[in-house]
Structure formats: structure tokens, C-alpha cells
Amino acid sequence: MQQAISDPMGFNAILTDECWEHIAARHPEMGPFRQFVMETIQQPDGIYSGRRDATRRIYRKKYMHVPGLGDSLDLLVFVGSADQYVATAYFAAYSFRMLGALIWPSS
Amino acid sequence: MAFQLVQKFKFDKVEHSYDPRGDVLDISFGPPVRGIALQVEDWLAIRVGLEPPFLQGMTIVGFKKVFERINRYAERELPDRMKRLANVRIKISISYDDESDTVVYRWEQERSAFDGLLDKLSFHKMGKPSIFEPLLRPGKFPPPLMAADQSLRNVYVEKSLPSKDILGIKIVEFTKCGPSALEGIFGAIIDTIFEPNPEYDENVHLITNAVVQRLDWQKFATLGA
Numbered sequence: 001m002q003q004a005i006s007d008p009m010g011f012n013a014i015l016t017d018e019c020w021e022h023i024a025a026r027h028p029e030m031g032p033f034r035q036f037v038m039e040t041i042q043q044p045d046g047i048y049s050g051r052r053d054a055t056r057r058i059y060r061k062k063y064m065h066v067p068g069l070g071d072s073l074d075l076l077v078f079v080g081s082a083d084q085y086v087a088t089a090y091f092a093a094y095s096f097r098m099l100g101a102l103i104w105p106s107s
Numbered sequence: 108m109a110f111q112l113v114q115k116f117k118f119d120k121v122e123h124s125y126d127p128r129g130d131v132l133d134i135s136f137g138p139p140v141r142g143i144a145l146q147v148e149d150w151l152a153i154r155v156g157l158e159p160p161f162l163q164g165m166t167i168v169g170f171k172k173v174f175e176r177i178n179r180y181a182e183r184e185l186p187d188r189m190k191r192l193a194n195v196r197i198k199i200s201i202s203y204d205d206e207s208d209t210v211v212y213r214w215e216q217e218r219s220a221f222d223g224l225l226d227k228l229s230f231h232k233m234g235k236p237s238i239f240e241p242l243l244r245p246g247k248f249p250p251p252l253m254a255a256d257q258s259l260r261n262v263y264v265e266k267s268l269p270s271k272d273i274l275g276i277k278i279v280e281f282t283k284c285g286p287s288a289l290e291g292i293f294g295a296i297i298d299t300i301f302e303p304n305p306e307y308d309e310n311v312h313l314i315t316n317a318v319v320q321r322l323d324w325q326k327f328a329t330l331g332a
Contacts (some may be wrong), residue, residue, distance in 0.1 A: 001124070006133075014169060014172060019129070022124075022126055022129070025124075025139065026124055026133040026135075026139050026166075027133075027142070027154075027166075028139055028140060028141050029141035029142060029143070029157075033150070043252065048149065050149050050150060050169060051148070051149050051150075051170075052148070052149070052150055052167035052169065052173050053150060053168075053172045053173060055172075056149075056150075056168065056169055058149060058173075066269060068141075068179070069141075069157070070143065074146075076144070076152075077130045077147065078129075078132075078168045080129065083128070085128065085129060086129075086132045086134075086309070087126070087128075087129030087130065087131050087168060087299065088126075088129060088166065089297065090144050090152065090154075090166065091143050091144065092143065092144040092146045092152065093143045093145060093155075094145050094146065095145075095146035095292070096145070096147050096148070096290045096293055097146075097147070097148055097149070097290070097294060098291075099146070100149040
């Protein structure tokens, strides 16, 4: 199955079953949170373009409580601008540096 | 001294999975388990296992794109580099002195049993002589863009004498600026690898080389220079 998910900028990200299986295999905690990943693309707190790879879109959304994982975690979803596919996703407790250039919301 | 922690890192159970379509490299120390990430850079995350907390692995998003700038063969050499990583043994000790509010990190690559036997027979059991130098020399500080950059003023590099090999780092006023100093060190190392910058002077380059050599990525640094 392939899902097209529209972000607030009108960009369509694609999440396939194959992508999701890969994500859940490498990051087993993500198994129950496919819906969170879609929500993060649809209604993010911020969208960034990668600092060292500007073709990478990074979606960030804070979740105050993630069952079984902890409180106040950022879900980060990485999508390729060119192929539109979701590359990976995981929860982050802390970011040492900025995620890249903020492209949404614009200042 | 308030405490001293010694942590040994072994990477012999290293596993990796590279997804060429997403250009994502996942490295885990043992089979992947539930964890959360500490995002070091927008392309680099350290994964921490939950039960109990431990270094579980790392995720590099855009592996080929990021690393092809300094090594065009990064993807091809990946299996060999993972094999070498499996042989790395690192011991890190962390000491905190509450009177001076100072933390000292020291690291060393674990030695063979024969080397250990020689050490025990050696007359030089006392600590080897060393000196501390500021990480950044006065007048050579980078522009103070972030608190982390400012905190680098509180970081000192421990060097052996007379060879001046890097032995570790010391952070003063740790309660006030320890986390941001660590953040600054991470940033300086990554900038030195990927964006060589004259504002970071010799000691930052030496620390970066020490880290790179221990991960056997020396060739990366050489190609990047």
C-alpha cells in the first residue's frame, strides 16, 4: 500500500508499506506509531531543509506523551524532496543543534 | 572527588543496515531494540536503548550524500569499516570534582593482554605526566553564535608529555555550562571534519583526529583536509 500525505506547503510525501517495514525493523519502538508519522507530515510544528543535504525535508512535531516511550519527545520524519519518499522516522529526546533551515512556518 | 565512572565500549556486535533508496544508514550494537534518539546534527542521531539506558546505535540520514563530499567510496567501503569498528574497544573515564566543579573525560583504546602484563611489570605505575591547554586559544574564539560556542572557553585539552598526544578533555564550571560545552565540542568536531575552519585551531583538530582515528575514519579526515 502506498499513501500520499500532503504537508502544509502542498508537498506530497509518500509512505509505502516497504518504507514502513524498514523503519519499524530498524527502530522497533516506531511500530505502533505509523499514524503519528502521518500526522507529523500533515500538521508539523516545523519543516526544515537539511543543513548538509538541502534536498532533505525534516518534519518535527512535539508529542507531550508517547505511550511506552516517554514524555515531551519530538517525532522527526525525514523525506526526500526529489523522490518524495519517507526515508526514516524516530522520536528524539534532545537536539544538540538546529535541524537545518526552517522552511515552514515562514517568518 | 565526588565520583569517577569508567565505561567500556565494545562494538563487536555491530550490525548495520543501509537503505540506498532513502540513503539512510542505521548502525546498531546488537539487534535493533526500542530506543529514542539524541539528535547531534540534522543528519546524525545517537540512539539510546530504553531498558536499561545504553548506547544502542546511530542513524545517519543522507549517508552517501553527506560522506561522498569527503570520501567518494563511502558506500562501497562501508562493510569493511563496520568490520573494523567491530574490533574497536574504548574505555572512557569520567571524573567529577565537586570542589572545583570540574569534569575530566579521559579515553583510551583498550590494550592487549600482553600490553597489560607489561604495564603491571612496569616501574612507571604512577600516572603519566600531562598538561592542560585551553581548547581554543585566546583571541581565536569563533563568533559567539550559540551558548555552546561560548562554553568552549571552559574546555581544556589534556595532553601527554612529552609526546603531546590527546588524553582527554576537562570542562570547568561544569554545573553552569557543562551540557552546552559538550554540545560545543560535538559541533566543533563535526565542523572540523566537514567544514575545515581556521577559527578552530590546533587543539580542536587534534581532538577531532583522536576521535576519527579511534573510529578508524582517519582516511575520511585525510581526504577532507
